[in-house]
Amino acid sequence: MxxxxxxxxxxxxxxxxxxxxxxxxxxxxxxxxxxxxxxxxxxxxxxxxxxxxxxxxxxxxxxxxxxxxRGLMKTPGFSLVEIGETVHTFFAGNNSHPNWPEIEELLDTLRLEVEALGYAADTSCVLRNVDEPMKVKLLWGHSERLAIAFALLSTPAGSSIRITKNLRVCIDCHNVTKHISQVVKREIVVRDANRFHHFVNGRCSCNDYW
Structure with a gap:
C-alpha cells in the first residue's frame, strides 16, 4: 500500500x-x-x-x-417511520407499540406469503447462541420489519413506504424486504447507515451490494 x-x-x-x-x-x-x-x-x-x-x-x-x-455500550438498533406528523420508533423485539397486535398479525401473514415466494431465513445473521426456531423468531422481530408492518397498516394501498434505520440493514432483512415489496406491490425505501435502498417488485436499487 x-x-x-x-x-x-x-x-x-x-x-x-x-x-x-x-x-x-x-x-x-x-x-x-x-x-x-x-x-x-x-x-x-x-x-x-x-x-x-x-x-x-x-x-x-x-x-x-x-x-x-471499559464501560462501553453497543448502540441499540432502531427504525423510524413517519406517519402524518408523528414519528414512530421501533426497537428490535419490542412489542410496546399501541398497535402491536395488528403489527404481529401482519408479520405472521407476511411471513407465510414471502415463504411461498421462496424466502428462507438466513439465521447466520443472528449472532446469539440459541436454537434455530428462536433465531427465526428474533429475525422477525428486527426493527425495520416492525416499522414496515406498521407503515403498511397505516398508509394507503399502493403508496411508498419510507423507513430510516440507524445501523446497517442485515442480510436477511434486506432479502425479506425484497420479497415483501413483491407481495404488497409497493415501493419500500430504507435509509440505513450505509445508503438508500429502494425495494420494488422483489429487487433493490443497490443490487445486493451495500
Missing part, C-alpha cells in the same frame, strides 16, 4: 472480515483499530460478530466482557 493505512481502511477490512467470516484477519484488523481508538464500541461489536459467525461463543463473551470492563 503506497500510504499508511488509517482507521477507515482498517474499519473496511474489519467489516469485510465480518461478511466473509475471516476470523484471523479480523482479529488483526481489530487489534490495529484498538491501537488507534480503544474506546470505540463499534470495533468491539464487529469483532464480537466475527467470532459469533464462526460460532466461537467463548470469544464472543470475552469481547463483551472487555466492553463491560
Amino acid at each position: 503506497p500510504f499508511e493505512p488509517d482507521s477507515s481502511v482498517f474499519e473496511a477490512l474489519l467489516n469485510g472480515c465480518q461478511v466473509h467470516k475471516n476470523v484471523d484477519l479480523g482479529v488483526r484488523a481489530a487489534g490495529r483499530l484498538l491501537q488507534l481508538d480503544i474506546a470505540n464500541p463499534g470495533i468491539y461489536v464487529m469483532l464480537s460478530n466475527i467470532y459469533a459467525r464462526a460460532r466461537k461463543w467463548d470469544q464472543v463473551e470475552y469481547v463483551r466482557g472487555l466492553m463491560r470492563q
Whole structure:
C-alpha cells in the first residue's frame, strides 16, 4: 500500500472480515483499530460478530466482557417511520407499540406469503447462541420489519413506504424486504447507515451490494 493505512481502511477490512467470516484477519484488523481508538464500541461489536459467525461463543463473551470492563455500550438498533406528523420508533423485539397486535398479525401473514415466494431465513445473521426456531423468531422481530408492518397498516394501498434505520440493514432483512415489496406491490425505501435502498417488485436499487 503506497500510504499508511488509517482507521477507515482498517474499519473496511474489519467489516469485510465480518461478511466473509475471516476470523484471523479480523482479529488483526481489530487489534490495529484498538491501537488507534480503544474506546470505540463499534470495533468491539464487529469483532464480537466475527467470532459469533464462526460460532466461537467463548470469544464472543470475552469481547463483551472487555466492553463491560471499559464501560462501553453497543448502540441499540432502531427504525423510524413517519406517519402524518408523528414519528414512530421501533426497537428490535419490542412489542410496546399501541398497535402491536395488528403489527404481529401482519408479520405472521407476511411471513407465510414471502415463504411461498421462496424466502428462507438466513439465521447466520443472528449472532446469539440459541436454537434455530428462536433465531427465526428474533429475525422477525428486527426493527425495520416492525416499522414496515406498521407503515403498511397505516398508509394507503399502493403508496411508498419510507423507513430510516440507524445501523446497517442485515442480510436477511434486506432479502425479506425484497420479497415483501413483491407481495404488497409497493415501493419500500430504507435509509440505513450505509445508503438508500429502494425495494420494488422483489429487487433493490443497490443490487445486493451495500
